[in-house]
Amino acid sequence: MPDQAKSPTKGSDILTLTSPPPSFHDNPYPTYARLLSEAPLCQQPDGSMIVSRYADLDAIYRDTTTFISDKKAVFAPKFGANSALYEHHTNSLVFNDPPLHSRVRSVMVGAMNPRALAQLEPGLIALVDTLLDSLSDQQNPDLIEAFAGAIPIEIIGNLLGIPHADRAPLRDWSLAILGALEPALSTQQLARGNAAVTEFEALLRVIIAHRTAHPGDPETDVLTRLIQSEGEALSEIELIQNCIFILNAGHETTTNLIGNALALLDNDRHARAQLIANPDLITTAVDEFLRLESPNQFGNRLTTRDITLHDHNIPAGTDLHLCIGAANRDPRQFDAPDTIKLDRRPNKHLAFAGGQHTCVGLTLARMEGRIAIDRFLKRYPHYILTPGATRGGRIRFRGYASLPASLI
Numbered sequence: 001m002p003d004q005a006k007s008p009t010k011g012s013d014i015l016t017l018t019s020p021p022p023s024f025h026d027n028p029y030p031t032y033a034r035l036l037s038e039a040p041l042c043q044q045p046d047g048s049m050i051v052s053r054y055a056d057l058d059a060i061y062r063d064t065t066t067f068i069s070d071k072k073a074v075f076a077p078k079f080g081a082n083s084a085l086y087e088h089h090t091n092s093l094v095f096n097d098p099p100l101h102s103r104v105r106s107v108m109v110g111a112m113n114p115r116a117l118a119q120l121e122p123g124l125i126a127l128v129d130t131l132l133d134s135l136s137d138q139q140n141p142d143l144i145e146a147f148a149g150a151i152p153i154e155i156i157g158n159l160l161g162i163p164h165a166d167r168a169p170l171r172d173w174s175l176a177i178l179g180a181l182e183p184a185l186s187t188q189q190l191a192r193g194n195a196a197v198t199e200f201e202a203l204l205r206v207i208i209a210h211r212t213a214h215p216g217d218p219e220t221d222v223l224t225r226l227i228q229s230e231g232e233a234l235s236e237i238e239l240i241q242n243c244i245f246i247l248n249a250g251h252e253t254t255t256n257l258i259g260n261a262l263a264l265l266d267n268d269r270h271a272r273a274q275l276i277a278n279p280d281l282i283t284t285a286v287d288e289f290l291r292l293e294s295p296n297q298f299g300n301r302l303t304t305r306d307i308t309l310h311d312h313n314i315p316a317g318t319d320l321h322l323c324i325g326a327a328n329r330d331p332r333q334f335d336a337p338d339t340i341k342l343d344r345r346p347n348k349h350l351a352f353a354g355g356q357h358t359c360v361g362l363t364l365a366r367m368e369g370r371i372a373i374d375r376f377l378k379r380y381p382h383y384i385l386t387p388g389a390t391r392g393g394r395i396r397f398r399g400y401a402s403l404p405a406s407l408i
């Protein structure tokens with residue numbers, strides 16, 4: 001494929017993250033296609049750069065010395081160095097590098113072990129079936145509110161043992177805290193994000209105190225395992241902020257996986273019929289949905305030294321926006337990148353990122369996606385989306401805020 005890359009400085013006429021074109025939220029893919037072919041490095045007015053090609057993202061994820069995740073320098077002016085949002089995000093493992101990152105990650109990976117996850121599966125199936133039952137009572141239900149959004153909050157609530165009575169605000173907190181990561185942020189969004197962290201912390205302190213007094217089996221109880229690492233591996237603040245992070249990381253992303261899949265299958269009836277006829281395809285299908293409509297569209301890394309990419313010098317200290325949504329449709333990596341291939345193999349998409357920070361929850365997310373989509377199709381094979389779908393309105397996360405449907 002001929003490389004028609006322009007100078008990266010000309011790329012910002014294609015996409016400026018703080019003021020994307022009006023059609024971008026609905027369909028960013030024509031813009032991504034231009035980035036991939038014309039400006040694989042797209043300079044932003046503030047000096048940061050969008051990187052979009054698969055091979056570049058893959059290499060950046062692997063080189064954790066040159067491309068770091070620490071965001072203190074970016075978050076201090078964005079949130080204020082004494083704010084609750086700053087304390088939360090700068091203590092989350094995702095925005096840290098070794099040694100703190102490795103320490104927190106090893107505790108988390110150990111806590112989310114196969115036994116702990118296997119224990120969640122029967123509850124997940126029961127929850128999905130209950131939600132599917134209740135959909136049949138509703139006229140044109142919203143598949144986000146009544147289905148896709150209701151699953152992860154319950155599952156992660158179960159994973160950490162959050163009492164049912166305390167779960168109602170979790171979804172709004174999660175949206176407010178992650179929403180504060182958007183490139184452009186209003187004063188209200190900032191205030192909402194800070195309040196959400198503070199309220200979430202208060203709830204977790206009570207739950208952690210209770211679980212410390214009444215510990216569960218550390219082999220299967222994730223919170224007990226995390227608490228028992230406090231002092232040795234995790235400080236109190238790291239424990240609280242990373243519990244908040246687990247709840248957030250697995251919520252909107254998984255909602256988007258399920259919602260995006262149902263929208264894709266509404267649009268492509270051939271793929272839907274194929275999946276209904278061959279339910280065993282669900283495992284590869286989930287990865288294809290993740291590739292085509294990646295719930296997390298952008299990640300970030302900071303350069304630690306001067307580098308050259310596409311013949312352009314990038315100075316140390318440059319913030320890179322890694323466009324997962326574009327990389328997952330890069331024709332240099334994926335054959336027919338805009339087409340659903342339910343049995344696509346290999347499918348080394350970057351929806352869960354790569355390298356040292358690869359998503360810790362990917363097994364759980366795939367399990368939720370597989371069970372929710374498979375059971376939905378079995379129960380409502382003829383569903384159609386009805387007018388009124390709204391997008392989440394985010395650049396970083398791709399999904400729907402509402403998705404009304406007729407289940408017929």
Ligand code: HEM
Nearest residue numbers: 093094249250253254257295299352353357359360361365
């Ligand atoms: C479809 C659902 C999901 C998607 C698309 C997704 C995507 C991602 C991505 C792209 C990253 C890497 C961020 C970066 O380094 O730039 C990440 C990290 C992470 N995710 Fe997920 N995620 C999903 C579900 C979950 C779930 C269910 C959990 C936990 C219950 C989870 C926990 C985490 C954690 C702890 C990290 C940080 C890993 C680290 O920094 O080492 N995720 N996720």
